[in-house]
Amino acid sequence: MQTELSNRLGVEHAVFGFTPFPAVAAAITRAGGFGVLGAVRYAAADELARDLDWIERHTDGKPYGLDVVMPAKKVEGVTEADIEAMIPPEHRRFVARTLAAHQVPELPPGEASGWRITGWLEQVARSQLDIAFEYPIKLLANALGSPPADVVERAHAHDVLVAALAGSPRHARHHRDAGIDIVVAQGYEAGGHTGEIATMVLTPEVVRAVDPLPVLAAGGIGTGEQVAAGLALGAQGVWLGSVWLTTEEAGLHSRRLTEKLLAAGSGDTVRSRALTGKPARQLRTAWTDAWDDPSSPAPLPMPLQGLLVAEAVSRIQKYEVEPLLGTPVGQIVGQMNSERSVQAVFDELTRGFERAVDRIDRIAGRTAGCTDQRTDGRTAGRTDEPTDGRAAGL
Numbered sequence: 136m137q138t139e140l141s142n143r144l145g146v147e148h149a150v151f152g153f154t155p156f157p158a159v160a161a162a163i164t165r166a167g168g169f170g171v172l173g174a175v176r177y178a179a180a181d182e183l184a185r186d187l188d189w190i191e192r193h194t195d196g197k198p199y200g201l202d203v204v205m206p207a208k209k210v211e212g213v214t215e216a217d218i219e220a221m222i223p224p225e226h227r228r229f230v231a232r233t234l235a236a237h238q239v240p241e242l243p244p245g246e247a248s249g250w251r252i253t254g255w256l257e258q259v260a261r262s263q264l265d266i267a268f269e270y271p272i273k274l275l276a277n278a279l280g281s282p283p284a285d286v287v288e289r290a291h292a293h294d295v296l297v298a299a300l301a302g303s304p305r306h307a308r309h310h311r312d313a314g315i316d317i318v319v320a321q322g323y324e325a326g327g328h329t330g331e332i333a334t335m336v337l338t339p340e341v342v343r344a345v346d347p348l349p350v351l352a353a354g355g356i357g358t359g360e361q362v363a364a365g366l367a368l369g370a371q372g373v374w375l376g377s378v379w380l381t382t383e384e385a386g387l388h389s390r391r392l393t394e395k396l397l398a399a400g401s402g403d404t405v406r407s408r409a410l411t412g413k414p415a416r417q418l419r420t421a422w423t424d425a426w427d428d429p430s431s432p433a434p435l436p437m438p439l440q441g442l443l444v445a446e447a448v449s450r451i452q453k454y455e456v457e458p459l460l461g462t463p464v465g466q467i468v469g470q471m472n473s474e475r476s477v478q479a480v481f482d483e484l485t486r487g488f489e490r491a492v493d494r495i496d497r498i499a500g501r502t503a504g505c506t507d508q509r510t511d512g513r514t515a516g517r518t519d520e521p522t523d524g525r526a527a528g529l
Contacts (some may be wrong), residue, residue: 302330322354359487
């Protein structure tokens with residue numbers, strides 16, 4: 136599964152794996168892909184440095200990257216406390232009522248919320264970059280589009296490629312004009328923040344929009360056949376996130392959450408603003424249903440919603456309150472029905488990719504062998520029907 140981009144980065148497979156778990160990121164890289172560590176949960180720079188140290192020791196000198204959450208517009212002098220003060224009391228009461236209805240216990244005295252969406256803050260994201268550029272990362276990805284121009288320049292000065300997620304050709308062209316090196320075409324099926332366009336439609340549109348920049352296909356991809364489809368649409372690689380959640384290396388702290396993921400079908404996700412304030416695909420739960428109910432207050436814009444629900448999510452996760460327990464995940468969850476190692480996932484990806492390529496080769500070979508040549512040299516475009524009734528053409 137090699138492309139010009141994978142060769143440029145020195146990886147065996149053009150599979151880019153986004154994950155919040157250092158052990159998964161390192162395992163992806165060791166398996167021949169490109170591991171990308173999500174930084175949004177690192178409020179403290181020393182914690183990020185600790186985990187990058189660990190990744191550095193466990194990647195055998197192979198390349199890896201970092202994903203940050205940084206708005207394109209620079210915001211300075213705003214603290215988390217300033218934002219907290221903007222949250223309406225009505226929304227706080229709604230959260231309290233929802234938790235009480237499901238008898239979710241309070242956190243123990245003195246225990247702070249372990250789930251904070253703070254990476255969006257300018258000072259937090261920039262402190263993460265100060266740490267990251269001390270390590271030999273090869274890629275900096277931004278989940279909120281193009282990062283500020285000075286960040287792009289700084290990355291390029293460190294010989295680090297910059298990637299940005301796009302949900303439409305318009306977004307992709309903006310990234311291209313901002314000097315981005317790689318565009319991730321993230322379709323509607325993807326976990327987390329997504330747009331309105333499906334991957335099968337979006338990928339070729341973005342490829343055409345930013346040519347010759349490399350594009351990664353993302354959203355609903357978890358098999359080798361789907362990897363082959365993404366490359367056939369013009370992408371130079373695929374960006375996978377959800378599929379790593381049920382790997383052995385992920386080690387989700389909640390067994391109940393793992394079991395919910397393994398049991399979920401492709402129709403058991405919902406695109407909701409309940410978690411961050413932006414539409415994000417996640418498991419459908421009593422929590423998302425409560426926020427989507429017409430009687431509820433509308434979710435707040437990002438980052439207010441993330442700060443509002445931070446403690447609630449920590450309580451739900453700590454006590455594993457099953458009806459409310461969820462996570463961002465894409466529609467590929469319907470095929471995530473067993474716990475496997477990262478290497479086993481790659482083994483299945485490569486086998487599926489080979490099956491898809493062999494299938495297309497057979498179709499192409501059969502079509503080429505069955506077509507007649509017109510007298511003017513053009514291909515006739517008609518094939519004969521095989522004796523078993525299957526259509527000969529694609």
